[in-house]
Amino acid sequence: MKDLRQWIQALEHNAPKELIRVKKIVDPNKFEATAVMEKLESKGRFPAVLFEAPKALKGEDHRFKLLMNTFGTFSKMAVALDLPPETPKKQLMEEILKRQDLEKEPAIVAPQNSPVKENTLVGDDLDLNMIPIVRHVEMDGDRYFSPIAVSKNLTTARYNISWNRMMYLDPQHLAIYMSPRHLWTYFAEAEQTHRNLPIAVVLGHHPAFHMTGALLTPLDRDEYKAAGGFLGENIRITPSLSYGDDLYIPADAEIVIEGEIVAGQRTVEGPFGEYTGYTGPQRVSWLFEAKAINFRSDGIIIDIFPCKTEHMNAHLPIEASILRTMREATPNVIDTSWVDSGGPLTIIIRMKKKVEGEPMQAAMAAFTASNFIKIAIVVDEDIDPTNLKQVMWAVSTRVQPETDIQNLKGLQGHVLDPSLRHEIKGSGMIIDATRPLDRPFPRRGLVPEEILRKVSLRDYLDE
Numbered sequence: 001m002k003d004l005r006q007w008i009q010a011l012e013h014n015a016p017k018e019l020i021r022v023k024k025i026v027d028p029n030k031f032e033a034t035a036v037m038e039k040l041e042s043k044g045r046f047p048a049v050l051f052e053a054p055k056a057l058k059g060e061d062h063r064f065k066l067l068m069n070t071f072g073t074f075s076k077m078a079v080a081l082d083l084p085p086e087t088p089k090k091q092l093m094e095e096i097l098k099r100q101d102l103e104k105e106p107a108i109v110a111p112q113n114s115p116v117k118e119n120t121l122v123g124d125d126l127d128l129n130m131i132p133i134v135r136h137v138e139m140d141g142d143r144y145f146s147p148i149a150v151s152k153n154l155t156t157a158r159y160n161i162s163w164n165r166m167m168y169l170d171p172q173h174l175a176i177y178m179s180p181r182h183l184w185t186y187f188a189e190a191e192q193t194h195r196n197l198p199i200a201v202v203l204g205h206h207p208a209f210h211m212t213g214a215l216l217t218p219l220d221r222d223e224y225k226a227a228g229g230f231l232g233e234n235i236r237i238t239p240s241l242s243y244g245d246d247l248y249i250p251a252d253a254e255i256v257i258e259g260e261i262v263a264g265q266r267t268v269e270g271p272f273g274e275y276t277g278y279t280g281p282q283r284v285s286w287l288f289e290a291k292a293i294n295f296r297s298d299g300i301i302i303d304i305f306p307c308k309t310e311h312m313n314a315h316l317p318i319e320a321s322i323l324r325t326m327r328e329a330t331p332n333v334i335d336t337s338w339v340d341s342g343g344p345l346t347i348i349i350r351m352k353k354k355v356e357g358e359p360m361q362a363a364m365a366a367f368t369a370s371n372f373i374k375i376a377i378v379v380d381e382d383i384d385p386t387n388l389k390q391v392m393w394a395v396s397t398r399v400q401p402e403t404d405i406q407n408l409k410g411l412q413g414h415v416l417d418p419s420l421r422h423e424i425k426g427s428g429m430i431i432d433a434t435r436p437l438d439r440p441f442p443r444r445g446l447v448p449e450e451i452l453r454k455v456s457l458r459d460y461l462d463e
């Protein structure tokens with residue numbers, strides 16, 4: 001069975017430099033955990049950091065562990081998908097594309113065979129302050145979880161898995177932020193009939209399970225089945241304490257809070273240091289009421305530092321989905337760079353253009369696939385999309401703004417984009433930086449390939 005502990009072992013075995021254990025007590029409520037992560041990132045270091053003694057406001061400091069930078073590098077994500085740590089991003093994307101279509105039926109297991117049920121607390125015994133919750137940046141409204149929400153559609157019984165940040169309110173309440181996607185739709189449907197929506201808040205599981213939270217699946221696809229396909233084995237699930245068979249929770253998770261998003265109520269949430277790198281405003285968000293908690297002894301919380309590299313990296317499955325939609329529109333798209341260069345809102349698309357118009361088609365498909373994209377830059381196959389110097393050279397030398405830049409109006413913007421003038425309506429830009437096919441274009445100044453192959457630096461330099 002795959003769980004977070006198995007991934008940590010695999011990482012320590014295959015890529016020991018990718019994990020650091022911190023034994024010293026750290027207070028995540030006083031920005032100490034994010035200060036450590038900030039210092040590492042400023043030195044260009046992105047190891048996963050397992051804080052073994054994070055302080056909670058209540059209870060012992062060693063009850064839970066805190067894991068940050070789980071998605072800090074593609075190597076760690078490769079290990080999550082059973083690939084060698086040195087797997088290049090391009091191959092990782094192809095693996096994600098392969099896995100995102102697979103499905104495996106979830107396996108229902110009894111509570112007594114579910115590690116997550118090792119400890120349970122309900123009702124007044126439940127105080128969320130027993131869990132170390134991270135305060136990330138100075139303006140944050142309070143401490144935040146970066147959990148995966150598992151929800152079940154009250155009509156279709158289909159399960160959804162999504163990342164949704166949650167802010168601490170009081171010992172049994174959190175505020176949840178939902179942009180208008182699947183979970184938001186489930187809740188809107190429940191609220192129309194004055195019903196609360198039960199959800200399971202998963203604070204730690206195998207990273208491949210968390211990656212399922214960023215798959216752009218169709219609304220009617222069951223995401224427990226998709227999680228099984230993505231993990232490469234049936235995901236084990238077990239009845240929840242509060243809702244029994246009406247809401248199954250992941251049996252091999254570290255910590256699961258059960259509860260419901262309350263119909264007819266809203267709460268103030270934020271400010272929040274967003275993945276865009278800016279502090280977003282206070283918003284009117286939704287109220288989550290906790291009913292029970294299930295946790296493994298020494299349970300490990302996965303936390304994402306929102307303004308940093310790992311948050312953008314965690315969107316890699318979304319980049320893979322965008323790539324797929326583009327390839328469906330035109331098979332000549334080779335690869336993309338979004339999370340690792342243009343993110344949060346700009347994507348670079350590399351293609352082997354065969355006819356004029358294809359770059360526009362590919363870029364339009366990217367906009368169709370996701371409202372995370374505001375600017376699309378299309379380059380030829382000789383440009384490495386992850387190398388922004390090369391990309392800017394192509395933009396400088398292959399673009400005539402008058403004809404090669406298109407502005408699109410009235411798109412669904414990204415609500416976290418600080419430049420939006422309207423609540424949700426935005427615009428887009430396509431820069432076609434490919435060479436024209438319908439008129440002569442200068443060749444690049446290159447040393448002949450056959451000479452380059454013959455010449456070795458060792459023959460000419462004392463190195």
Ligand SMILES: Cc1cc2nc3c(=O)[nH]c(=O)nc-3n(C[C@H](O)[C@H](O)[C@H](O)COP(=O)(O)O)c2cc1C
Pocket residue numbers: 146160161162163164165166177178179180181182183184213214215216304311314315
């Ligand atoms: C680390 C991370 C955090 C995210 N946080 C949120 C969030 O707080 N609210 C939200 O609506 N989407 C958030 N997203 C995006 C959604 O999880 C993602 O778009 C997902 O596909 C939505 O799933 P759904 O369409 O099934 O609801 C986050 C994504 C990542 C990778």
